[in-house]
Every structure is written in structure tokens, then in C-alpha cells.
Amino acid sequence: MMTEKLTPLPPQFINLASRSNLRIGMNLESCTAEVQLADEFTLDGRSVILIDTPGFDDTSKSDTDILKMIAAFLATT
Numbered sequence: 001m002m003t004e005k006l007t008p009l010p011p012q013f014i015n016l017a018s019r020s021n022l023r024i025g026m027n028l029e030s031c032t033a034e035v036q037l038a039d040e041f042t043l044d045g046r047s048v049i050l051i052d053t054p055g056f057d058d059t060s061k062s063d064t065d066i067l068k069m070i071a072a073f074l075a076t077t
Helices: 011-018 063-075
Strands: 040-045 046-048
Touching: none
Parallel strands: none
Antiparallel strands: 040 046
């Protein structure tokens, strides 16, 4: 997997860009509990897969737990 740039994106954008249906929270409570992959799509002839992750300052997980979760996901892809 080749990654050119990692930029935080809200799930609304990810769903719109990839035509995915990731869950979107409508209040201040955290919604994303696990790392999720959006549906693959093509942009300028390149295959793109966006990744939704729990954010830091999560309401149910520590920043350390979230970082470990993201690192474990990236280590297996």
C-alpha cells in the first residue's frame, strides 16, 4: 500500500467522496469505535481507499489507546 499524504477527514467527506456508508455521529459523543475502510474508488486514474479512525480526545478511549489501535491497523495492512 502506498500512502502519499495522511490528512484527517470527517466521515461525511469520506462517505461523499467514496460513496461509502460509514456511521456518522450527530452529537459530541464519539461515534467511530474502530478503524474503518471506506469503499475503494478511482481518482485521476489512481485507486484510493480512505480510512476513518477514532479521533483523539475521544469520549470513550484514551489517546494512547487510539494511537495503538491505528498503529496496529497500519502494521497489518
